[in-house]
Amino acid sequence: MPELPFTVESIPEEFQEALVAEPADLCVVYEPRNGWEFINAREIWRYRELLGFFVWKDIKVRYKQTFLGVAWAILQPFMMMIVFSIFLGRFLHINSNEIPYPVFVYAGLLPWHFFSAAISNASNSIVGAQNVITKIYFPRLLIPFSAVGAAVVDFFIAMTMLLFLMLWYQVPLSSQVVLLPIPILLSAVAAAGVGSLLAALTVSYRDFRFLIPFLVQVWLFATPAVYMSENVLLEEPSGNQSKNQSTSSTEPSPTMEGSGKTQTKDYILRRLVDANPMTGVVGFFRAAILSGPLPWHQLKNSTLSIAIITIVGLLYFRKVEAHFSDVI
Amino acid sequence: MTTFAIQANHISKSFRIGTPATNASYRTLRESLSRAFFAPFQSKSSKIAEEFWALTDVHFKIEPGEVVGIIGHNGAGKSTLLKIFSGVTPPTAGRVELRGRTGSLLEVGTGFHPELTGRENIYLNGSILGMSRREIQSRFDAIVDFSEVEQFLDTPVKRYSSGMRVRLAFSVAAFLEPEILIIDEVLAVGDAAFQQKCLGMMGEVALSGRTVLFVSHNLATVKALCHRGILLEKGQVQFDGDVSDTIVQYRKSINECAVPACVFPTETEHCSVRQFTISTQAEPQTRHVEFRSPFQLHITVDLKQESRNLHLLLILWRSSDRLRVASLTTREMPHGPFGKGNHQLEIDVHANSLIPDEYYWSLSIVGHNGIVTQVENIHSMEVTASIIPGATHPFTKAHGVCHLEASINSLSLSEKPLHQELDYGAINR
Structure with missing residues (x-):
């Protein structure tokens, strides 16, 4: 079949109206897709x-048939706090x-809790929407995005606390x-990116269902949400419970009392966790709201990652x- | 310059099917990793063996305003084709073009959430189907009216009866107004009365000049709604043309599959039946007779017995319960009783009032002292349903054994007839 060029005159009158109203809708083509494509912002906007x-x-479904309802959005980070x-x-x-520790930790847990809830929900979202996905078309990204969107709402509710x-x-x-919108926006983007990746992986490999809770837990310790990235390492070099985590602090620390081997290990770990997208976001969020020096350097690293x-x-999604x- | 609403340009679709060794459809990460590792050592041919082609080289074009029915056996690729048209899954090869706003109904109530109320689900489902918030708002009352669940609008859908849920879901879908509508078996829901209501709605859609692509197993519905039919078989377009012709072709393919009740000639001690066929206006040889339409029986029988007083007795039985529904005999024929030799008969059934169901014929030879010989189940016959415009219910076996053609007039005070005489003429459009 030769490809026919498409002009306004070529289509019947009743369709011409549609052309004017919704030009993007008029001609839809479904073809095999094998290449790499990035987000189709126009379609998402539509x-x-x-x-x-x-x-x-x-949001509506999450708190249905619960006694406390939306209060859970506050209670979850509050209880962690x-x-x-x-x-x-x-x-x-x-x-x-x-800063009083409860305030300090709540301010750190807020963006963290948002991020972890968003990626956990997003990663199961596609599999959960199975019946819709097999029956009708819409940009699939809407599903993990909406999981993140719902977490954003919860986040603002928890903010009041x-x-x-x-x-x-x-x-x-x-x-x-x-400056608060900066870390909020960044964490939402991070959650959407990580969430979409995990959601797409979960479709093919249900292994991620088991991996993700573990990943979230480890990630919490690698994020300076419950401790301070600058100070923990300096003051408690052989800290008991937070030993492993303290090595993951992002700030380059002065001398350690360990051997050279530990130092290089620490260095690698530190570099790794330097790349943690949530390090800068959480630190910046807390500094923006509770005062203190703004960790621009960390934010730059996080933004990059x-x-x-x-x-x-x-891309993978x-x-x-x-x-x-x-x-x- | 040709116009079209839908163009399927040589589309094919393959699925990976799992063999026990390499279950490709439901892989785990471990398998995937090991496959990736061993992939360079495997030949390409093993990859091809796992593929199943649901569609191969499907090519057709649908003009704007055409109402097309797609029929075929289970697994012929009908649903896959609709999934490609609605964008749920991409074709493996080829290209589909749709011109106009497309709405697809592959299922009733897609995205219904049991925890949400009826009202909330109308909005959610409408939005998933592609309606804008404003459109839903403006049609909200009509949707609620059509669904007949107004009083439960603020009850969670999980507390609905299944019938209510289906009614609500169909109502939302019914008010979707795209230029191209893609529908899969949607009518297989609800009770008879609601089905009829849906059918009426679909008829309106079909008449409103929109392009409709309709998949169904219900041939009567397809025939009533569609102008054109496409017969799919093993993933290929077997026939594409007028809907009645397509249905004839489809039935032919069923006949080929079905085991014949009798192999001709059928020999008994006293006779040999050389031929027993049923023909209708549409098909010279079939087992399907349409509700309320005439048919012929063609019989060739060779009588071996030396007797001059033999008759043929044809009995029609209902398959489900072996009810003797009707019988035909040659006793009343002017030619009188038969003697030895070859006899060819054509029986013309011009008024057929059998209700849609499965039946079979048996043939007996009757002499002076009763039945001489009998051939049981010589030919099966199915009376197929057709939709009669204006009728409130489709005719099914629940109505009884036969259909009485009648019109009912009220003789009471009102001058108007209670029911308009049903217009049975315009079955085919």
Whole structure:
């Protein structure tokens, strides 16, 4: 069949109207897809309403038939905060730089909790949406994105508790708070990238269902959410519980009391965790809201790794998404 | 310059099917890694063996406003074809072009969430089907009216009966107004009354000038709704043309598969039946007779017995319960009883009031002292349903054994007839 050039005159009148109204809709082509494609922003934009509905559904469904309802969005990080305050703050006296430890840890856990909830939900989202995916077309990215979107809403709800805690402990709000959108946006992008990657992998390999909770747990310890990236290593070089984690601190530390071998090991670990996308985001978030020096250097590192991981994640997702309905 | 709404340009689709050794459809990470590791050592041929071609070189074009039915056996590739048209899965080769806003209904109630209320699900489902929020809002009341679940609108759908859920789901879909509509077996839901309502809705869609691609096993529905039929067989277009011709072709392929009830000539001690066939206007040889349409029986029988007083008795039985439904005999024929020799008969059944069901014929030879010989189940016959415009229900075996053609007039005060005389004429469009 020769390819026919497409002009407005060539189509019947009743279709011409549609052409004017929705030109992008008019001609849809389905072809084999084997190449690499990046995010189709135009298409996502066209489906923005559906994205909204998916987010709304996620939130609506999550707290259905629960007694406490949306309060769980606050209670989850809040309870984590209590646990860490008792064990790390009270028993281990983790330095929190003059800030009451509960406020300090809650401010760190907030972006972390958002990120971990977003990637956990996103990674199961595609498999969970199996019946929709095999029956109808829409940009598949909407599904992990909507999981992240729902987590964003929870995040803002949980934010209110931080303000209460700051009032309670009389911690003044920093003027740097105007920079808050930066870490929030970055963590959302990171969650979308990582979430999409894990979601696509889970479709083919259900192994990730078991791997992801473990990954999230390890990632928490590699992120300075419950400790301070600068100080932990300096003050507790042979720290008991947080020993492994302290080595993962991102700031290059001065001399260690270990052998040269440990030092190189530490160095590698530090470089590795330097690349942790959440290190800069969490540190910057906390500094922006509770005052303190803004860790621009860490933020730069994190931004770079977020960019890489997001591009890889989205590319992989787009590569395999066409076959979701066959493989799932 | 030709116009088209849908063009399937030599599309093929293959799936990987799992062999016990290399279960490709449901791999684990470990297998995948080991395969990647051993891949360089494996020949390419082993890869091809795992492929299953659901569609091969399917090529057709659909004009705007055409209503096309796709029929075929299970596994012929119908659903795969629709999935490709709706973009759920890409073709392995070839190209599909759709011109116009497309809506696909591969399932009723896609994306319904049991925890959400009816109202919420209307919005969610509508949005998934491709309606904008404004469109849903403007059609909301009509959707609720059509679904007949108004009083449960704020109840979670998980508490609905399955019938209610299906009604609500179909109602949302019914108010989808794309230029191209792709539908898969949607009518196989709900009770008879709601099915009829859906059918009416679909008829309207078909008449409204939209392009419709419709897959169904229900030949009566396909015939009632579609102008054109495409017969798929083993992933290939076997026939493409007028819908009645397509259905004839499809039935032929069924007849080929079905085991014949009798092999001719059938020999008994007293006779040999050389031929027993059923023909209709559409098909010279078939076992399918359409509801309310005439058919002929062609019989060639060779009588061996030396007797001058023999008759043929044909009995029609209902397969499900061996009910004797009707009988035909040659006793009333002007030629009188038969003698020895070859006899060829054509029996013309011009008023067929059998309700759609499975039947079979048996043939007996009757002499003075009763039945001489009998051939059981000489030919099976299926009366197939067709949709009668204006009828409120499809005719099924639940209605009884035969259909009475009648019109009902009310003789009470009202001058208007209670029912319009049913228009049975316009079955075929």
